[in-house]
Amino acid sequence: MPSLQTQIAIVGAGPGGAATALKLHALGIPCVLVDQAVFPRDKVCGDAISGKAATLLNRLDPGFMEAFRKKKDQQVGVWGIQFVAPNGTAVDIPFKFPYDMEREPAPGYVSKRIDFDQQLIQKVLESESISFHQGIRIETYERTTGGYRISNADNTFQVETTLLILADGANSGFSRKNAGLEKDPRHHAGAVRAYYKNVSPLHPENFIELHYLKEVNPGYFWIFPLPNGYANVGLGMRSDFIKKQKINLREVLVQTVNEHPLLSGRFANATLEGAVVGYGLPLGSRPRPISGDHYMLVGDAGHLIDPLTGEGIGNAIYSGFIAAEQAQKCLETGNYSAPFLKAYDQRVARVLGAEMKLSYQLQRMLRYPWLTNTLANWISRHHWLVELISRMYTDLELRKQLVKPLFWIKLLKNRITSSKIN
Ligand SMILES: Cc1cc2nc3c(=O)[nH]c(=O)nc-3n(C[C@H](O)[C@H](O)[C@H](O)COP(=O)(O)OP(=O)(O)OC[C@H]3O[C@@H](n4cnc5c(N)ncnc54)[C@H](O)[C@@H]3O)c2cc1C
Structure with missing residues (x-):
């Protein structure tokens, strides 16, 4: 069977892969998108769509979130x-x-992932520049002179691509075997x-x-x-x-x-x-290399789940957007080399790195039940503290206070007030 020829192929059409494809579409760049599942498909998840995910999707297309909000039976x-x-x-x-x-x-x-992911896929199907192939499991990744050849088990489906984007989730074979991201x-x-x-x-x-x-x-x-x-x-x-x-x-x-x-x-x-x-x-608590010659890893394939909350959908979408913009730079310059693609790792680290590091510190802090109990007791007694912590969802610099002993010492001495922390 003749191979499909493309400059960009994406394996996996979960939130990471779908977001990459949709961002490429918005940039006017065609791509091939492949998933082993036939949609709608389920994904084991807590189904929480964070503010980060909602904000990013709204940025891509305000109409998407508007339509999503109207589906009262799905979210x-x-x-x-x-x-x-x-x-x-x-x-x-x-x-x-x-x-x-x-x-x-x-x-x-x-929103159950069977519903949420389907809405993204619906958008993919409406996007003419995305060539979407469902029900095809990619089994082999062969390096070619110009990029990668990917194929299913019996070679009835083959794609030759200059740039390969892996968004095939937590069990990504490429991530483990080719990119060396062991568990x-x-x-x-x-x-x-x-x-x-x-x-x-x-x-x-x-x-x-x-x-x-x-x-x-x-x-x-x-x-x-x-x-x-x-x-x-x-x-x-x-x-x-x-x-x-x-x-x-x-x-x-x-x-x-x-x-x-x-x-x-x-x-x-x-x-x-x-x-x-x-x-x-x-989890993203240990930074990993997420690109190499002619490839980038997106979402769970790149180990980008928040180590405190387990939130991965927002980070999958974020990394997908960044991968699409990096792909655009590769196309413009004709450069798909590992050193050039390092810019992708750097940008992902810039937008998610500090947050992951802090989440890891908090994960370790909350390991001590006496500490979690003490903090919950304090916070539950002070409304201004609840307001302050609420601001930490969106203010990372403020959130960093949580791991600073001085912040808690001041709190213990009851010297802190909401206004003083500003
Ligand atoms: C129990 C649990 C609870 C969670 N709760 C939350 C939560 O509440 N909120 C949150 O934000 N995150 C949560 N997460 C994390 C979240 O599920 C993932 O971070 C998110 O799905 C990552 O998206 P992704 O696109 O990278 O990968 P996925 O969503 O896993 O998508 C990967 C896609 O690749 C396809 N694929 C895989 N291999 C191949 C192949 N060889 N060929 C072709 N296609 C392939 C799959 O069919 C799939 O569609 C949870 C995870 C778990 C396990």
Whole structure:
């Protein structure tokens, strides 16, 4: 069979690959996009679409988010996060102050990935310059003089490309075998999720809930509200701790739902819909090389998941946009060399690096239940502190205070005020 010839081929059409293709389309650059799945397809996930993801997609096309918001049966708007310490103290941190749930668009969303990803794919299908091929699993990557030849198992599908963009997720074969990004359990998490119906009560203002339990440490148990009475319920934990403590995440999830003194009551009338399913999360707490001669790694394939929150959709989209802009520079200059593509690594590090580093520090800090309990107790007693922490969602410099002992010492002495920190 003759090969398809293209300058840019993308493997994987999840949020990372779809965002790359859509950004290339916006730049007027054609590409070939391939996915092993036939869409709509599911992806094991917490289904939380962060403010970062929503902002980036809005920047690409305001019409996309507008249409998404109208699909009330496919998403719920989210207004903040409820953090629950191991001692049960709950702290609600809204995404912004003040907020008006009736009049403003929600800052974040929860939407089943089967629905959310399908909306991105719909946009891909409407974009003439994207040649999209579904149901084709890429098995081989051959280096050619001018780039790469990629093909499926029986060679009935082949693409010759000058630039290869890998957005094939957490189990990317290319990332591991060709780019050398081996799994490091200290910078990797395992997680499981299940859909439950009739968890009650859910947060009245659709906050997503993160419960820090001593059984899942470092990590958390979550309850995220979905439309039609559903909730995405799951838990995730760093892989080295899962191994060391020989933890079976599926069993811990079921046990938590059935027996946890603070949570089981909310599941008394809930039913599990479908199976408890799991997947890996390659965390961005250890910076890795994400490009080389004629290729770039995007999203999970580039190990870009936030090590504290497990958020990866926003970072997949962000890295996809940057990869598309770097691809444009490659086309303009005819340079696809590893040194030239290093600019991609540098830009990703510039926009995500400091955030990842801080998240890793916070992940390690929250490993101590006494500390998490103490912080939750303090914060829950001071409204101004809740407001201050709310500003940290969008103000990274302010968020950096969280890992500075002096910030907490001042707080302990009750000398800090909201105005003084400005
Ligand atoms: C349990 C769990 C909960 C999570 N919760 C959240 C959350 O609430 N919010 C959040 O932001 N992130 C969350 N994440 C992380 C998030 O799911 C990922 O970061 C995100 O999906 C990354 O997008 P991606 O496009 O890089 O990869 P993916 O979404 O995995 O897409 C990869 C695509 O590549 C295709 N593919 C793979 N191999 C091949 C091949 N050989 N040939 C062709 N196609 C191929 C796949 O079919 C797939 O469509 C969670 C992860 C897990 C495991």
